[in-house]
Amino acid sequence: MVFWEGYVSDEVMGTFAPIVLYWIYAGFYQLLPPLDNYRLHSRREEDEKNVVSLSAVVKGVLLQQLVQATVALLLLTSKANPSGTTVQPSILVQAFQIIIAMFVMDTWQYFVHRYMHQNKFLYRHIHSQHHRLVVPYAIGALYNHPLEGLLLDTFGGAISYLVSGMTSRTAIMFFCFAIVKTVDDHCGLWLPGNIFHMFFQNNTAYHDIHHQLQGLKYNYSQPFFSIWDKILGTHMPYNLVKRADGGFTAKALKKD
Template sequence: MWSNVASNWPDANADTDNSKSLNQSHHSTSPTDHPTPQHPPALHHSPHPQHSFLSDLFTIFLLQTRTRTTTRRRFQRSIISFLLIAHQNLYKKASNFTLSRSVFPLGFRIVIAVTVVCLEGLDLMEVKISDEFLGTVAPLVVYWIYSGFYVLFGSSEKYRLHSKKEEDDKNLVSKKTVVKGVLLQQAIQAVVAIILFTVTGSDESPTTNGSLSVFDLGRQFFTAMVVLDTWQYFMHRYMHQNKFLYRHIHSQHHRLIVPYAYGALYNHPLEGLLLDTIGGALAFLLSGMSPRASIFFFSFATIKTVDDHCGLWLPGNLFHVFFQNNSAYHDVHHQLYGTKYNYSQPFFNVWDKILGTHMPYTLEKRENGGFEVRPVKVVKDD
C-alpha cells in the first residue's frame, strides 16, 4: 500500500551525477545542466525548508534501492513511505494549533533517520531476515516507537483528554509496573507467534512471494480485521460481565482510568493471551494471510491499539477520520460511567451499535487547555 509512493520515484541508474544532482537540487539555475531528482508527491509543493532534509534523505535512500526489489527492500521502502506520509500530514495540520510546528518534523526526522540507518546497516552486513522473524518482532518495536511519539506530544496539556494531574491521581498503578506488564505481555505474544509460524510452516506458493493481487490482500486484511474485532468484542464483554474474571483478571487493565499510549497492552497475562494473542492468531489463520502480510497487518493493529489508548486528541490524526472507534471512544469505556459500554476494539464499533452497548459522546474544549469527553447517553444503574 505505502510502497506505491516509493514506486513513483525515478530509476536508479549507474550515474555518477546522482550525488552531484542531490547537492545542487535546491540551487541549480539550469535544469538542463544539473538534473534535479524528483521530489515525492506529498512534498512537491511544500515551501518549508524543513522538508529539504526529508527530500535529500529519501532521494538518497530510494535511488540506491530502486534496482533491488527484494522482500526486505520492499518492506524498508514501505516503512519509510509510511513515515513520510505521516510526517507530511501532521506537519500540515499542526499549523491550525498552538503546538510548535517544529515538534512534528523533528520527531519524524529522528525516527526516519534511525530507521534508514538500522535497515541499511542490516543490509550492508548481509543479515538475512525472514518474514516470520519480522512478523514476530515488528509489532513489538512499532509499539514502543509509536508510543514514544505520544509521550512527546502528551507533554502539552493542549491535546490531552485528561490533565496530567488526573493521570497521576486517578491511575491505580505506577508506570514502572505498567512497563513491566507490557514487556511480559509482549514476551508471551512473541512465543505464540513463533509457535504459530513454526506450526503453519513457510508457504512457498506464488501468493506469498509477492504476486498476491491488491484485491486479495485487501480481502485478507478486511477478514482479519472482522475476525479480530469479533473475537475481542465478545471476549472483552464477557470479562466485564463475569464478576470473577473481571475482579481477578480484566480489572488489571482498568487500573488505568486515564489511559496513555504505552499502557495499551497492560493486561493480566491470561487476558493478554486470551484476548490479544489468541485473537490475533485466529485472525491470521482464518484470513489466510502469509507471514509477510502479517508483518503489515499486526504492525497496523498495534499502532491502532496504541492510538486508542493514547489519551490525546491530536490534530491531523487519520484514525479519527476513518474510525469512529478512536481515543475518545475508548476513553469513555475507561471511565466509571462507561465500563458497560464501548467494548469494541481495535478497529470498528459495529458490535456495540448492533448489541446496544454503544455510548455516544461529545468532545468539548476545556478552559485550561485540552479536551473533555462527555457522555450523551443517560446511564442507568442495574
C-alpha cells in the same frame, strides 16, 4: 522484494516487528511535550486516578509481549512453506484478507472483552488490571493481566491470521497496523489531523469513555470498528467538551 528479505524471515519479522513498532510509536507519544490543549484528561487527573506506576506498566507490557512473541513465532513458523519461498497473492486479495482479519479480530475481542466485564470474577481478578489506568496513555495500551493478554490479544491475533488465510508477509502489515491503532486508541490525546480519528469512529475518545465509570459497560469494541457495540446496544456516543485548562474532555451522552 522487501528490505528485510535475505536478512530475516517473514516469520521472524512478523513476530518482532509489531513489538518494536509498539515501543517506537508509544515512545513517540511518551516523549511529546505535555500538549495540555489536546489531552482528554489533565495531568493532575492522570496522577490522581491511575493506581499503577509507569514502571509496573512497562513490566506488564513486556511480559505480555514475551507471551505474544512465543505464540506468534510458533504459529508463523508452523505455517511457513518448507521450501522457504512464499508466493504473495495480489494486492487486492491481500487487502480483502486484511479486512477479514480486522472483522475477525474485532468480533473475538468484543465478545471476550464484554464477558470479562460481565463476569464479576473475571473482572475483579483479571480485567480490572487494565482499568487501573483510568486515564489511559500510549505505553499502557497492552497493559493487561497475562491471562487476558493471552485470551484477548494473542488468541485474537492467531484466529484472525488463520481465518483470513493471509501469508506471514501480509500478517506483518496487518499486525503492525493493529498495534499502531491500539496504541493510538490509548494515547489520551485528541490531536488535530490524526488520521485514525478521521476514518474510525472507534478512536481515542471512544475508548476513553470505556475507561470512565459511566462508560464501563459500554464501548467494548476494539481495535478497529464499533459495529458490535451498535448492533448489541453497548454503544455510548460522546461529545468533546472544552475544559477550562484548554484541553478536551470526552463526555458520554445519555443512552436512550
